[in-house]
Amino acid sequence: xxxxxxxxxxxxERDGVDVLGEIADQVRGCPKCELCRTRTNAVPxxxxxxxxxxxxxxxxxxxxxxxxxxxxxxxxxxxxxxxxKAGLAREDVFITNVVKCRPPxxxxxxPDEIAACAPYLEGQIAAIDPDVIVTLGRxxxxxxxxxxxxxxxxxxxxxxxxxxxxxMYHPAAALHQSSLRxxxxxxxxxxxxxxxxxxxxxxxxxARDAPKEAQSKLF
Ligand code: SF4
Numbered sequence: 001x002x003x004x005x006x007x008x009x010x011x012x013e014r015d016g017v018d019v020l021g022e023i024a025d026q027v028r029g030c031p032k033c034e035l036c037r038t039r040t041n042a043v044p045x046x047x048x049x050x051x052x053x054x055x056x057x058x059x060x061x062x063x064x065x066x067x068x069x070x071x072x073x074x075x076x077x078x079x080x081x082x083x084x085k086a087g088l089a090r091e092d093v094f095i096t097n098v099v100k101c102r103p104p105x106x107x108x109x110x111p112d113e114i115a116a117c118a119p120y121l122e123g124q125i126a127a128i129d130p131d132v133i134v135t136l137g138r139x140x141x142x143x144x145x146x147x148x149x150x151x152x153x154x155x156x157x158x159x160x161x162x163x164x165x166x167x168m169y170h171p172a173a174a175l176h177q178s179s180l181r182x183x184x185x186x187x188x189x190x191x192x193x194x195x196x197x198x199x200x201x202x203x204x205x206x207a208r209d210a211p212k213e214a215q216s217k218l219f
Contacts, residue, residue: 016049019127023120027100028068033116035101035109041068045096045124052195053086053093054130055079056121056140057170059109065102070095075172079136082171082184086191094128096121098139109139131163131198132191137170155187157194164194 024044030036043060046069063073071079080090099109099117109117121143125133135141138150144165145153157164168187174180 016127016129020049020124023123023127027120030100030120033099033101033113035099035103035113038104039101040065042100043068043070043097043102044100044120045070045094047090047094048092049094049128051092051094051128052131052198053088053134053191054125054128054132055093055095055134055136056143057095057097057136058139059097059099060102061106061172062102070097071171075170075175078171078175082188085185085188088191094124094130096124098143114139129162131202132157132194133160133163133165134191135165135167137173141167154183155190164198166191166194 027042027044030042036042039060043064047054057071060070061073061075063076064070070076079095083089083093098121099113100120101117103109103113133144135144141148141150141153144158144160145167148167150167150169153167154169155166157166166187169180169184171184174184
């Protein structure tokens with residue numbers, strides 16, 4: 001049900017893998033903002049290059065910086081449990097962050113750091129072309145929901161062209177505030193329904209476009 005997409009004609013698996021690999025290489029050597037000075041490892045992101053679901057957090061923390069991988073440590077374990085509630089495994093999704101290098105002391109990423117890192121995130125979104133983007137926390141939410149409050153809009157899917165964006169609390173925040181835990185769990189439990197609706201929508205788009213394609217081949 002929630003397996004990676006098969007053939008949407010957007011980008012071939014090989015192309016997607018190549019592009020993601022190139023982006024990861026660029027990120028690991030990136031000098032574009034001050035965070036390059038204090039990182040141990042850059043964290044480009046990881047997961048399925050043909051994922052239907054892409055999750056975007058804020059930035060690497062202590063353990064992520066040490067390992068060069070996103071969402072390890074306690075928030076990573078909690079994220080794995082949340083994904084399981086949606087019938088998903090880490091191998092099914094792609095996980096990354098708004099900034100790819102750890103802000104010192106886990107401070108918030110600064111606007112100029114987010115702006116400098118944005119082309120990498122945009123490149124990853126274009127290469128993966130997910131059906132659903134889940135924003136985790138307010139910094140990734142701000143990319144699609146400027147001026148909104150997460151407490152008001154979490155879990156509410158918003159259409160953005162061919163895909164939907166679902167804002168959610170950051171797992172680390174939910175781990176520290178038990179009042180948010182139920183909310184993020186419920187939001188993840190709604191993901192299968194959102195994915196099913198996206199699948200139906202893509203199928204009806206394909207059915208609608210099929211006669212046009214057949215007609216264009218006649219001329
Ligand atoms: S946070 Fe992004 S822009 Fe800044 S150094 Fe790391 S990869 Fe480059």
